[in-house]
Amino acid sequence: MDPDWYAAWREEAFEQLRAKNRRLQDDFRLGSWSRYNYDLKAGKLLFSEQGVVTVVSEIQIAGSTSVEAGNWLWAWANSNWPSEFITDARSARSFGKEHGIGDLTRDYVTDEDLDALGWKLTSAVTRICNACGAYRSPPDDGVGLYLILKSISWAS
Known part of the structure; x- marks a missing residue:
């Protein structure tokens, strides 16, 4: 059972992320x-137009949703991701262990609305790690990848 304050805290984190992402839309046209492409060797998310990279963000991986599996899978529970890009997800797990929050400590989390679940859990990571925003790749074959934006800038 989660602490009494967690539901309100998570909702506040979600609203904070929405505000951060609105600023990123305004400032960087996200x-x-x-x-878009992500480069996991460099830990970057690249946005481009007509083959020219325009915006670059340093990233961490929060997790992913799968329609087929019907769940969210934390990045720290997915052995396919490089360890250097899941440190924020691990921080969320540590926060969850410290405060007894099941959604942050279980490998898989289920919900009927996977998109909403993905954004809520990503917003928790964003808040815990004080990131500048988050991005979800357009679902491909029912899989959505949620990325934490650590920094963002115009490409030089």
């Missing part, structure tokens, strides 16, 4: 670029 959500409007024709293409």
Whole structure:
């Protein structure tokens, strides 16, 4: 059972993330670029237009949702991700262990609305690690990847 304060804390984290992402939309036009790529060797998310990279963000991986599996899988529970890009997810897990929050400590989390669940859990990571925002890749074959944006800038 989660602490009494957790539901309100998570909702506040979600609202904070929405505000951060609105600023990123206004300042960097996130959500409007024709293409994105993530480079896990460099730990970057690249947004481009007509083959030209325009915006660069340093990233961490929060987790992913799968329609087929019907769940959220934390990045720290997925052996496919490089360890240097899941430190924020691990910090969320440590926070969850310290405060007895099941959603932050179980490998898998289920909910009927996976998109909402993904954003809520990502917002918790964003708040815990004081990130500047988050991004969800467009679902591909029912899988959504949730990334934490550590920094963002215009490409030089």
